[in-house]
Amino acid sequence: MTPSTRSKKRSSREPTAESSSSPADLKRPKLDKDELINIEEEEEEDFDDSSACSPETLVFEIEKKPTRSKKATVKPTSLSKRGKEKADDADCRFIGEPIPDSEAWERWPERYTPKEKGVIGTSTAKEVTKARRHYKKAEIDGVVYNLYDDANIKGEDEGGDYIGRIVEFFEDIENESYFTAQWFFKAVDTVIQNQEHLVGESRVFYSDVRDENPLNCIMSKLNIVRVEPNINLAVKEAKLPPCDYYYDMTYSEPYSSIATFPKDCAKAYPEQELSSTISSEASCETGLAETIPEHERSYIVQRYQDSEMKLLDLYSGCGAMSTGLCLGAAIAGVKLVTRWAVDFNKYACESLKENHPETEVRNEKADDFLKLLHEWEKLCKDFSLVGTRRSQISVPTSVEEEVSDDEPIEDGEFEVGKLVSICFGDPKETGERGLYFKVSWKGFGPDEDTWEPVEGLSDCEGKIKEFVTRGYHDNIIPLPGDVDVICGGPPCQGISGFNRFRNTVDPLKDLKNQQVVVYMDIVDFLKPKYVLMENVVDILKLCDGLLGRYAFGRLVSMNYQARIGMMAAGCYGLPQYRMRMFMWGALPTENLPQYALPTHEVVARGGIPNKFEQCAVAHDKDQDYELQKALYLKDAISDLPAVTNSETRDEMPYGSHARTEFQKSIRQLKHELIGSTASTPSTSEAAMLYDHRPLQLNDDDYGRVCRIPKKKGANFRDLPGVLVNENNIVSRDTSVPIELLPSGSLLIPNYAISFIKGRSTKPFARLWWDETVPTVVTRAEPHNQRIIHPEQDRVLSIRENARLQGFPDFYKLSGPIKERYIQVGNAVAVPVARALGYALGLAIKRTCEDGPLLTLPPNFPNCPMRSSSQEVDVLDAEV
Secondary structure, eight states: OOOOOOBOOOOTTSOOOOOSSOOTTSOOOOOOHHHHHOOOOTTTOOOOTTTBOOTTOOTTEEOOOOOOOTTTOSSOHHHHHHTTOOOOSSOEEEESOOOOHHHHHHHOGGGTSSSOEEOSTTSOSEEOOOEEEEESEEEETTEEEETTOEEEEOOOTTSOOEEEEEEEEEEETTSOEEEEEEEEEEGGGSTTTTOGGGTOSSEEEEEEEEEEEEGGGEEEEEOEEEOOOOSOHHHHHHTOOSOSEEEEEEEETGGGEEEOOOTTHHHHSGGGGTOTTBOOSSOHHHHHHHHSOHHHHHHHHHHHHOSSEEEEEETOTTSHHHHHHHHHHHHTTOOEEEEEEEESOHHHHHHHHHHOTTSEEEESOHHHHHHHHHHHHHHHHHTTOTTSOGGGOOOOOOOTTSOOTTSOOOTTOOOEEEEEEEEEEOTTOSSOOEEEEEEEETTSOGGGOEEEEGGGGTTOHHHHHHHHHHHHHHTOSOOTTSOSEEEEOOOOGGGOTTOTTOOSSOGGGSGGGTHHHHHHHHHHHHOOSEEEEEEEGGGGTGGGGHHHHHHHHHHHHTTOEEEEEEEEGGGGSOSBOOEEEEEEEEOTTSOOOOEEOOOBOOOOOOOOBGGGGGGBOOEETTSOBOOBOOOOHHHHHTTSOOOOTTOOOSEEEOOSOOOSHHHHHHTOOHHHHHOOOSOOOOHHHHTEEESOOOOOOOHHHHHHHHHSOSSTTOOGGGSTTEEEOTTSOEEEOTTSOOOBOTTSOBSSOHHHHHGGGGTOOOTTEEOOTTOOBSOOOSOOOSSSSEEEOSSSSSBOOHHHHHHHTTOOTTOOOOSOHHHHHHHHHHSOOHHHHHHHHHHHHHHHHTOOOSSSEEOOOTTGGGOOOOOTTSOOOGGGGOO
């Protein structure tokens, strides 16, 4: 029986710790010395004790602590230290009659109950200051302040001042004067710090964090205006009334969430109804209509009428992320379809097209795709297509330009039959970049098609119009408003720990990191409802997480809601750890999607940056929850047939039945997994296994692998001629002759001895059945990683790696063997993407609750698909 995965409600109002060292009270498993040393992974394993939690921290369980870091929060830390200090450095006093006792007891009951530790506002448990009476007004240095006024509030002597809303005036039992401030966060006090220029100096974010402070800390009155969120930030700021600051969203430290006000705003922020500084002149819908150009509004109207949600997968690889998102959304009852995909790797594009024939797959750079989007919009405007319904368009036939059969064609000239494709770039490799059309020549076959620059087709306007009109009708390239969801993981080779020359001062100036900028530029142009960006955790480490902060700031600057979460693949039913960062974005008119809480235990290997540990998707330590047992290598691959190092078959029969629940699930056929009955494969087709072949090792490496004992923990150290000292550092044993292979090469190569200064156990290491893999990588060589099969003399096959990533067995891969390994290693783990897709589906249907986390239904991977007409049980998505 599957254990329940439900947990108690995790409040987004409880701030988490931002400490400089690992919390001592986190639950830790016992790891041996080698495991503690060798935690590096393929892409982002340059772990640094100064920037990461201890490597053995379990990611599914954390304990929240109050945030007291001056740089991380606007709460003035020195105020609490002042405690009972007399307010004698300013002329301050309460004025007017006290609030009647009955009203005060009702509004602030914790101030009048017997002395105890409790919670005030959203601060963590502490001793509550008891009150004698409450007031509605105070006078400070001759200025009268009312409840719910906004003010500058004094911080530490060496620190800056803060801004907050006065939500309580009271006198304690020792006649000391206090007020409670509910804090506003400036951009510099949020995850956007160091990129605050993206959102401007006048925009602040309301929070649910409040503290009590001596009355004398109030410095001056402010005018902070609340405005309704809309799409165009520049227009909103231009229409602001005179004010010191404005706010339109809230900020919550857990998962660094910037979001619109919750559904139950009056309950979460009761003073909102009382504040005179709130401007509600226009609804969110009005703001949307006022700031989107007329032609874009028609796109949005049409989009709401469509029966499916359209997804654009950028940097798509072979399509794992979009596949998982669509599967998860289907479980929630939403039809999400990958309509477009873009990737520069042609083999990955072939794999995606093989498995998703309905997708418009573009094999090009994202930079060129962005330029094409702009050019395509211009063409659609030139032919008066923008703003018209696609179903109302008649595709013209450009007969006026066709050359008559009786008219002779001069030597050296060819007749344009039709235009079949479009791109921006340099497809002819002439050095001339620009807009190109692929031309099908009359009288010639498809193999003779050529790319021609638009300038060379000046006499073919009719052909161009025909192509553009048909392309608009078929939606081959999205226009603003066409895309509902954009997902993707922009490559950031410049942040990898393996890059010795990475720019650690300003990573944005590194050309290898520019794809984050391109990704956000595409989002800015297309304005999808939802955005999901994935990346390695190093994006939150290098240069204090500057690239991650930039991406987050760009979303907020475009007026998207946003939040950050780090999820480990093993927490969702895979035998690998693989921690990755996922950043959600949503228009202010939509529900901001959540993160699914872990369902499985995991053998953790750390890597969480301290400054973002509040973003680790995890159960609270104090919550009641049950997790399914961690999966191991045997659970995933023990049913696969034995193959040799020289295996060349791309297809083969299974030869045995599934032995575990994981294997039964991963063997599901496509029509079973997505609920389609359109085409049911035959029995013979259903029995085939794809891509179960390993990278063929050269003779030297194969000889070394054959010498590695078939036991747990075996590696090159088990070969003759190796010494291991008391510090776990290896060296050659000079007392024995150096053994050579038949080729004359060393049995134990020098790089194995010197890897990680002699401390590593990874070279030529066998995995074992009861182990969890750190991370599936893109390279299959056994030189510096554990990738040798437990009992067979070979590396793990492509299919075995694919199973560790959660690819269903029906998913075929294309290209040379090494390219298929790269596709699998670069992919987002499918079960993680499926959990995110389920959260997205709930957000689309507006059946999710407020807050950053949800609990997946029991036995989630095997949940039946829901039709779009079925309602999702809210209990299945308990927050």
